Amino acid sequence: MGAESSPKIVIVDESPIRAAILEEGLREAGFTGVVHISEMQSLLSRIYALDPDVILIDLENPSRDVLEQMFQVSRAVRRPIAMFVDQSDSASIQASVDAGVSAYIVDGLKKERIKPILDLCISRFNAFSKLQDELDRAKSALEDRKVIDRAKGILMKLKGLTEDEAYVLLRSTAMREKKKIGEIAQSILTASELLK
Amino acid sequence: MTGPLRIGFIPLVDAAALIVAVDKGFAAAEGLDVTLVREVSWSNVRDKLNIGLFDAAHLLAPVAIASSLGLGHVKVPIVASFSLGLNGNAITVSPALHAAIISEIEGDPVDPMATALALARVVAARRRSGAEPLTFGMTFPFSTHNYQLRFWMAAGGVDPDEDIRLVVLPPPYMVDSLANGHVDAFCVGAPWNSVAVDLGVGHILHFVSDILVRAAEKVLATRQEWSEKNPEILAALIRAHQRAAEFIEHSESRTEIAGILARPERIGVDADVIQRTLDGRLKISPDGTMRESSRYLLVGREGAARPDPVQAAWLYAQMVRWGQATISPEAVKIAKAVFRPDLYDAALGRRAGEDEAAFGSVGAFAGPAFDPDDVEGYLAAFNVFRRVP
Numbered sequence: 001m002g003a004e005s006s007p008k009i010v011i012v013d014e015s016p017i018r019a020a021i022l023e024e025g026l027r028e029a030g031f032t033g034v035v036h037i038s039e040m041q042s043l044l045s046r047i048y049a050l051d052p053d054v055i056l057i058d059l060e061n062p063s064r065d066v067l068e069q070m071f072q073v074s075r076a077v078r079r080p081i082a083m084f085v086d087q088s089d090s091a092s093i094q095a096s097v098d099a100g101v102s103a104y105i106v107d108g109l110k111k112e113r114i115k116p117i118l119d120l121c122i123s124r125f126n127a128f129s130k131l132q133d134e135l136d137r138a139k140s141a142l143e144d145r146k147v148i149d150r151a152k153g154i155l156m157k158l159k160g161l162t163e164d165e166a167y168v169l170l171r172s173t174a175m176r177e178k179k180k181i182g183e184i185a186q187s188i189l190t191a192s193e194l195l196k
Numbered sequence: 197m198t199g200p201l202r203i204g205f206i207p208l209v210d211a212a213a214l215i216v217a218v219d220k221g222f223a224a225a226e227g228l229d230v231t232l233v234r235e236v237s238w239s240n241v242r243d244k245l246n247i248g249l250f251d252a253a254h255l256l257a258p259v260a261i262a263s264s265l266g267l268g269h270v271k272v273p274i275v276a277s278f279s280l281g282l283n284g285n286a287i288t289v290s291p292a293l294h295a296a297i298i299s300e301i302e303g304d305p306v307d308p309m310a311t312a313l314a315l316a317r318v319v320a321a322r323r324r325s326g327a328e329p330l331t332f333g334m335t336f337p338f339s340t341h342n343y344q345l346r347f348w349m350a351a352g353g354v355d356p357d358e359d360i361r362l363v364v365l366p367p368p369y370m371v372d373s374l375a376n377g378h379v380d381a382f383c384v385g386a387p388w389n390s391v392a393v394d395l396g397v398g399h400i401l402h403f404v405s406d407i408l409v410r411a412a413e414k415v416l417a418t419r420q421e422w423s424e425k426n427p428e429i430l431a432a433l434i435r436a437h438q439r440a441a442e443f444i445e446h447s448e449s450r451t452e453i454a455g456i457l458a459r460p461e462r463i464g465v466d467a468d469v470i471q472r473t474l475d476g477r478l479k480i481s482p483d484g485t486m487r488e489s490s491r492y493l494l495v496g497r498e499g500a501a502r503p504d505p506v507q508a509a510w511l512y513a514q515m516v517r518w519g520q521a522t523i524s525p526e527a528v529k530i531a532k533a534v535f536r537p538d539l540y541d542a543a544l545g546r547r548a549g550e551d552e553a554a555f556g557s558v559g560a561f562a563g564p565a566f567d568p569d570d571v572e573g574y575l576a577a578f579n580v581f582r583r584v585p
Contacts, residue, residue: 041378044363062366064237068268068337069364094247102243 007053008033009117012043012061018128022056025124031117044069056121059100099125144182151185154192200229201429204241205254207234207463208367209386209473210281210414212453213495214254215463217433217440219456225439226432234461237366238336245417246272251426252433254280255417258338258511261531264420265512267521268337275423276415276508277430277539278437282500284413284473284493285341285404286389287348289381290374291482293318293330294399308406308561312352319359332356333365333373333382340404340413341383343514348407350580351562356518357582374398385413386473386493387465393479394469400480405491409559410500412507415535423539431543438544441496450474499555503535506557509568517575519582528571 009031013019019036026034037046040063047055047070057064096102099122148170155166170188174181203218205211215232217223223230235241238256242263245253260274261267289297300317303310319330334341346356356362365373370388373379375397382388383404392398404411416437423430443449450471458467472478476492479485494500512531515521541548558566564577575581 040369041373041376059240060236062236062368064239065336065366066364068239094249097240097243097247097249102239 006030006032007117008050009035009054009056010047010050010052011036012040012047012055012057012063012067014038014040014061015058018058018125021128022121022124025120026117029116029120040066043067054117056101056117058125059097059102064102095122100129101125144180144185147182147189148185151188154188200231201251201433202231202233202249203252203254204233204235204244204250206236206238206241206367208254208414209457209463209470210284210493210495211254211463212444212457212474213278213280213437213441213501214416215457216444216453217436219462220440220443222439222443223433223436226436228429228432228436232462238339242269245274245419246270248419248422251422251429252416252418254414256336256339257412257415257507258340258343258515259336260415260417261508261511261534262338262515262520264530264534265521265527267515273420274417274534275420275430275536275539276417276503276534277423277536277543278416278434279412279501279503279507279535280414280416280437280495282410282413282494282498283403283405283408283491285344285383285385285411286400286478287345287381287383287402287404288374288389288392288398289401290377290379290398293380294401297401305401306406308348308402309351311401312348312350312354314352315349316352316354319354323359329360330380331361331363331378333363333370333379333384335367335384336364337520338515340411340511341385343511343518344404344407344411345383346518347514347560347562348402350578353580355580371395371397387463387469390469390472390478391465393482396482399482400478400487403478403487403489403492405489407561409491410494410504410507410555410557412504412511412535415503430539434540434543438496438501441501444474445496447475502540503537504557505532505535505537506566506568508532508535509571510558510566513566513571513575516571516583517578517581519584522584523572523575528568532568 009026011019011022011034013036016038019038023034023036035050037043043063043066055067057067096118101121151170152163152166155161155169156163161169170181170184174184177184203214205214218230218232238259241253241255242259244250246263257276260276263269264273296318297311297314298305300314301310305311322330332345334345336342349356354360363379365379365382367384367388370382370384371392374382374392389400393400416433418430444453454467454471454474457463457470458465463470473493476489478487478492480487508531509528512521512528516523521527564574567574
């Protein structure tokens, strides 16, 4: 695939997993010239050295402001740089802001060719945040289980209950108080800490 | 209660009026339901404001102007109806650069002309010895920090585009960059100068109030379109901010305010550092030297909260001086119209410009007095510039 058909894309992302997900997606779609920058030090000079056609950066990355400088200092770059999303295209900037990805495109690249890159990035970013959510949920479920187990232990010891009885007591209290079992268990742990 | 408002901010001390307006209940007292959204970059704040994800934002004053003129980005007319602060920035230099400037200085190091001339000698000596040019960090191309650094060094004959390197750095990265030698100096708002001094990696060389007596810093920004559709909500926002600014300027409430601002979901640094900033009492050297200034950061006092179109014109003049904008009478008009003292006065039921005339204007340490009606003539007085045809 020649340079004409595959623009050079730089992904600026401190998260290696997310960058890998993006990169893989782009490669599968035929965008072979993809480089990942994870180190924010001297970001601008790295970008100048790579001279990309497209820069993708996560909106949670404070270094986004560093890229703004490229629009000012035209003497340092081979050609002027423009932002892809212009006034006529507020829907795609909205989508890219929502998805946490924003695109900067070197002037001279046709918009129609950028659209699939941006769309792909947005869907990949969404996939990544879904993954992250699931991971967070799984983590907090595990945390809850540990807390519940310890609370059960305390109830069993103090009230002479079996494990099942202790759990039923936790669950019915949670339902009555309209709280999560994990929260009730946590308050038992806190109380028992205080009463030690 | 109105519908919920989302307001974006960057964790800096000059977001104080906004944060206090919300967290101290002044916004709720005006019937406003505000959610503050902490952001990581000015580009994000600007974009989210521009496309309507935010109803209002804590914004760099020059970004409000650039956005209204369509410079560097999408053109979206912005209204600045409340000035969140005057001054508040400082120039911090590495211990090595500090020593070099002090060894070259003739005169008082508080005098920006003396330091700028000393810097010019340091720059010349480095060039003779073949050393790398000095690197200065600032926060954004359209930032007060950028213009203040440039104004200062150019007065001493240092060309900021030829003699040194000027790079954008996100404020949270400033201190690390100074510590590891990536930059030799930076201009940034509070708390980052104090953080550098506390860590022993920097000396505060200047408060920005040494360079400009009154410098518009951040504004409460709304889209013009939104402002026209929601005049009552905007007026309520202005009133809530005014009450917050007045509360902040009461020195008895400072400890409480510093506590509010220090919360992790707000600015997230030590309350002590924030209080030093609000009090204008800063440690300027790792050896513990303190410096006090009644002009370090003005939140509501001396008419600081009322947007001043002269300030907008001065910022536009800097954009022209440094090649970010071409000069036109139409653009000067647009820039001035971004700052809306009329909305401020109307919201607070004041007569136009009741007290402000007494406080004066920009008051730069070098060059002629600024004339907002003759930007061209004003700029002709400077011999270091990067004007574009």
